Amino acid sequence: PTAPSIMTMNGHFAGVGDAPTKEQYEHGIQVIDEDKEFNPNLNTYLQITKTAQSGFNYHLISVFGSQSTGKSTLLNHLFGTEFGVMSETDRRQTTKGIWMSKNKREGADGAQKMADNILVMDVEGTDGRERGEDQDFERKSALFALATSEVLIVNIWEHQVGLYQGANMGLLKTVFEVNLQLFLKDKQSNPRSLLFFVIRDHLGTTPLANLRNTLIADLTNIWTGLSKPAGLEKSRIEDYFDFAFAALPHKILQPDKFITEVEKLGTRFRVGHRAGREHGLDQELDGGVFLPEYHRRIPADGFSVYAEGVWDQIVNNKDLDLPTQQELLxxxxxxxxxxxxxxxxxxxxxxxxxxxxxxxxxxxxxxxxxxxxxxxxxxxxxxxxxxxxxxxxxxxxxxxxxxxxxxxxxxxxxxxxxxxxxxxxxxxxxxxxxxxxxxxxxxxxxxxxxxxxxxxxxxxxxxxxxxxxxxxxxxxxxxxxxxFKSQYNLYEKDLDEVSGRLRKEEMRRLASRVERWVRSRLGDSVGLEFNKLGSGRGGSGAPEDGEKPATEKDLWDRIWNLFTATVKEAEIRFTERAKSFDADEDEIEVGLWRLRRKSWGVLRARIDEEVMEGNILLKLRENFEDKFRYDEGGVPRIWRPTDDIEGMYTKAKDSTLTLIPLLARFRLAETYAPPDLPDWIGNAPASVDPQDEEDLAPIGGVDEEEGKSLEEEMTILSEAKRQDLVVRFKKTADGVYVEAKRSAIGGVAQ
Ligand code: GDP
Ligand code: MG
Structure with a gap:
């Protein structure tokens, strides 16, 4: 058996305000000191002792009782703690304020293992012998213990039992009063506590059962005598408390028996169950004392904050409202x-x-x-x-x-x-x-x-x-x-926008492919029509397959027809292709409009090429020669001096000369007017973006604002060019005539 060590004031105290080290907690921690200061290191202690991580799996016991009734001694024996005890020789109060220590016998072998993480609070003795009649601290510490502890051990000498006026009963009265005050505010949770009476120096002459009856009678008396707050007048003691009793032999007179009995008592600090046990006064002796309903449900890692909050309210004489404290915590x-x-x-x-x-x-x-x-x-x-x-x-x-x-x-x-x-x-x-x-x-x-x-x-x-x-x-x-549906939709929308842009590019590529095709087709067919001019026989050549014979007069009709037919075909190709890649109506409409404009430009350029000075002069000369040097049957003439060379020359020349005004203007034979180019091209579709169409050359009569008329657009040869062409052609014709004349004379000479 280990004798409790004697605590000295200059020893290793872990008092309020001390820096925390593990060694300093050998004797536990002084939660509240004699100046009613709360120890800010409480959480450190709980962490060092590995209690903080235990969630709800911890238990709190407080011990009450008169000064020097062997409380600390009892706790030290029960829990292996090292609370300071009074030396046998120097009867001075040792426990100041409230101390806490974790059960050190946890895990000790034995059939009945103690509960995990038991924290024990040793509350300063309550005789007030050294504090004077300081009822204030007694009340406050009782309140604090009740607000936190599951089990309150009431330590009492056997000879005090039945002394209704004794200090212990004063304490119990305080506890009950305080309890009522506390739970007035906390009707919902209404936690119960166990009052565990440990009767010391039990001689054995009076059985425990008798002592218990006496105590119960006293407690009932106290409860009845309490002035209860409004609303709680009818409340019974067993609404709030369960009771348990134990007796221990005299520690000094029966040391061995004391040790075994304490050992036995220790086994009761287990988790117990309500099953089969009544509320209140008549608790069985052998069950575990920690009923789940006693637990204050403060998680271990929040205990220090909660306890400090509670103490703060108590010490400042504020109404202690546990639900509020729990919420704040x-x-x-x-x-x-x-x-x-x-x-x-x-x-x-x-x-x-x-x-x-x-x-x-x-x-x-x-x-x-x-x-x-x-x-x-x-x-x-x-x-x-x-x-x-x-x-x-x-x-x-x-x-x-x-x-x-x-x-x-x-x-x-x-x-x-x-x-x-x-x-x-x-x-x-x-x-x-x-x-x-x-x-x-x-x-x-x-x-x-x-x-x-x-x-x-x-x-x-x-x-x-x-x-x-x-x-x-x-x-x-x-x-x-x-x-992320909306983001997905936005993304899809952007992809469609990009597709639209790419499709537009694809449309452009298609358009230029179709334009190239138009250019090449027109290059051939327009050239062919102009070449016919050279024959000069005005279509008297063999007409093909019942086609209307070509005449010089309907040159432009033919060109216009083949032009519009070519473009029509191109439009069909364009439309089909564009539809294949989902171009919409508007896009196709714009594409076709562009195609017609571009195609017109192509035609116009092709015509200009045909009427370029050298080209057209050559054509006129061929036309003239054809008329002058060949007879109606297409047979070359052999000039004889008797021939009316001059007459034939004049006729052929005049005939060819009529081509020049014909060529000068793009006019249809029937109406003697230019084709209705504006109508053929059509109005710009509404969806045309002028910015996009900057590459389109203006067309006279179509783009009116450009200030060029349709007449001008259709003018192939300017007046000056025409005159110049007449002069040049005449010179060429004259040359041919002279040659013919010469050959006629020469032929005679031969
Ligand atoms: P506390 O003030 O209630 O904590 O009492 P202590 O544990 O400090 O003990 C006060 C005195 O009582 C010490 O001198 C102890 O040796 C003595 N003591 C402890 N246990 C017993 C006991 O069971 N019977 C008697 N008669 N004295 C005891
Ligand atoms: Mg003590």
Missing amino acids: AQFRCDEISREVLEAFDVSIAPLEEKQAEGVRLGKPAVLKDLGTAGKAARVKSIKAFEVEASRYHKGVYSRKRVELEGKIDTRLKALYHGQLSAAHKSGVTSFSDAVSSAVKAGQKKGASYEFAEIVEREKKVALKQFETEARSLAIEGVPWTN
């Missing part, structure tokens, strides 16, 4: 836990945020790999961690703080995820556009026909799938904001 602890959780969250999320921000800074938004997995894991881990720690606290506060925490986490994740999707959006649009362009290029290279619409459809599917995969990887079940 919950707020404080939930905030604290939330902060810790967010710190851990930050560690995993901040590097990702930084990476993303850097991408944006460099103008190259990055799609972070496995962001969804990392984000989800961090979120789940944080919320889970919060839940584990914080859900033990006041439910309403916990739920509110959880929502707050989720809000904070989600704000961070939201920004991160939106950044991610915006990067995925950008890169997706770019690769879509690139993929379509290169597929088109590949198609063009192969020379094979490629289906633009198919390419777009295929690549769009790929691009959408990619985005969807990313968006889905970010989704968190049950978290509505992680449904």
Whole structure:
């Protein structure tokens, strides 16, 4: 048996205000000192003793009783604690304020193992012998003990039992009063406590049962005599307390028996069950004392804050309102836990945020790999961690703080995820556009026909799938904001916009292909018509397949007809192709309008080429020679001096000369007017963007604001050119005539 050590004031006290080290807690911690100061290191103590992590799996016992009744001695024996005890020789009060120590016999072998994490509070003796008649501290410490403890041990000498006026009964009266006051405010939880009477120096002559009866009678008397607050007049003592009793032999007279009995008593500090046990006065002796209903439900990691709050209220004589204290505690602890959780969250999320921000800074938004997995894991881990720690606290506060925490986490994740999707959006649009362009290029290279619409459809599917995969990887079940449907829709809209742009480009490519085709067709057919001029026989040559014989007079009709027919064909090709890649009506309309304008330009240029000085002069000369040097049958003439060379010359010359005014103006034979080019081209479609059409050359009579009339547009040879052409042609004709004349004379001479 170990004798309790003697505590000295200059020894290793862990008093209020001391810096915490493990050694200093050898004797426990002074929770409240003689100046009623609360020890700020209580939580450190709970951590050092590994109690703080125990959640609800801890127990609190307080011991009450008169000064020097062997309380500390009892606790030291029961729990292996080292509370200071009074030396046998120096009868001085040793326990000041309230001390706490953790059960050191935990885990000790024995059939009946003690409960986990028992914290014992040794409350200063209550005789007030050294404090004077300081009822104030007694009341306050009783209140504090009741607010926190599951079990209150009342330590009492056997010979005090039945002394109704004794100090112990005064104390009990205080405890009951304080209890009523306390739970007036806390009707819902109404926690019970166990008053555990330990009768010391039990001689054995009076059986425990008798002592118990006496005590119960006294307690009932005290309760009846209490002036109860309004609303609680009818309350019974057993509404608040259960009672248990134990007796111990004299420690000094029967030391061995004392030890065995204390040993036995120790086994009762187990978790017990209500089953079969009545409320109140008549508790069985052998059950575990810690009934779950006694527990104050303050999580161990919040105990110090709670206890301090409670003490603060008590010491300042405020109404102690435990529900409010529990709510305040919950707020404080939930905030604290939330902060810790967010710190851990930050560690995993901040590097990702930084990476993303850097991408944006460099103008190259990055799609972070496995962001969804990392984000989800961090979120789940944080919320889970919060839940584990914080859900033990006041439910309403916990739920509110959880929502707050989720809000904070989600704000961070939201920004991160939106950044991610915006990067995925950008890169997706770019690769879509690139993929379509290169597929088109590949198609063009192969020379094979490629289906633009198919390419777009295929690549769009790929691009959408990619985005969807990313968006889905970010989704968190049950978290509505992680449904990124609107982002997906926006993305699809952008892809369609890009498709539209690419289609427009494809339309341009198609248009220029069709234009090239028109150019080549017109190049041949217009050339052919002009070449017919050279024959000079005005279509007297063999007409083909019942075609109307060509005459010089309807040159322009023929050109106009073949022109419009060619363009018609081109329009059909254009329309078919454009429809194949889903161009809409408006786009096609604009394309056709452009095609007609461009084609007209092509024709006009082709005509200009034909009437270029050298070309047209050559044609006129051929025309003239054909008429002059060949007879109606197409047989070359052999000039004889008798021939009317001059007459024939004049006739042929005049006939050819009529071509010049004909050629000078694009006029249809029937109406002797230019074709209705404005009508043929048509008005600019409403959807034409003038900015886009800057490459279109103005056309006289069509683009009226350009100040050029249709007449001017249709003027092929200017007046000056015409005159010049007449002069030049005449000279050429004259040359031919002279030659003919010479040959006629020469022929005679031969
Ligand atoms: P506390 O003030 O109630 O904490 O009492 P202590 O534990 O300091 O003990 C006060 C005195 O009572 C000491 O001198 C102890 O040796 C003595 N003491 C302790 N236990 C017993 C006991 O069971 N019977 C008697 N008669 N004296 C005891
Ligand atoms: Mg003591």
